Amino acid sequence: MMRLRLRVIGCPRRALTLLDAARPDCPDCHGEGGIHHDYGDETGxxxxxxxxxxxxxxxxxxxxxxxxxxxxxxxxxAHRDPWSDEPPF
Known part of the structure; x- marks a missing residue:
């Protein structure tokens, strides 16, 4: 069974795509569509x-x-003040 969704992609050119959504009962990603892996530097x-x-x-x-x-x-x-050095929150 397919769970179709629309998505706008930007690579290599903007296009409207139709794709299958992740399976909600997937044992690997638990329905998120991907696996997240945190990593650290040499100091941990x-x-x-x-x-x-x-x-x-x-x-x-x-x-x-x-x-x-x-x-x-x-x-x-986004309208930014070019003279401001504060991050845009």
């Missing part, structure tokens, strides 16, 4: 997370249609 401190896609969610994908690029003026941009 947290350094990041690797994400490996599960076989239950990467079986089927179809590109329905390519999406046009938006003109430069219509692209979303």
């Amino acid at each position: 401190e947290y350094a990041g997370t690797h994400w490996y896609p599960c076989d239950c969610s990467t079986r089927w994908c179809v590109v329905l249609m390519p999406l046009p690029r938006l003109p430069h003026m219509l692209r979303r941009r």
Whole structure:
């Protein structure tokens, strides 16, 4: 049984795709679609997370249609003060 969903992808070009969702009863990923693995640096401190896609969610994908690029003026941009050195919270 397939659980279809729509998704916009951006690589190599923006497109609308139809893909199969992860199995909710998958014993490997528990329905998340991937396996998360935390790793540390040489001192044992947290350094990041690797994400490996599960076989239950990467079986089927179809590109329905390519999406046009938006003109430069219509692209979303966060308004930031160029003189501020604070992170955008």
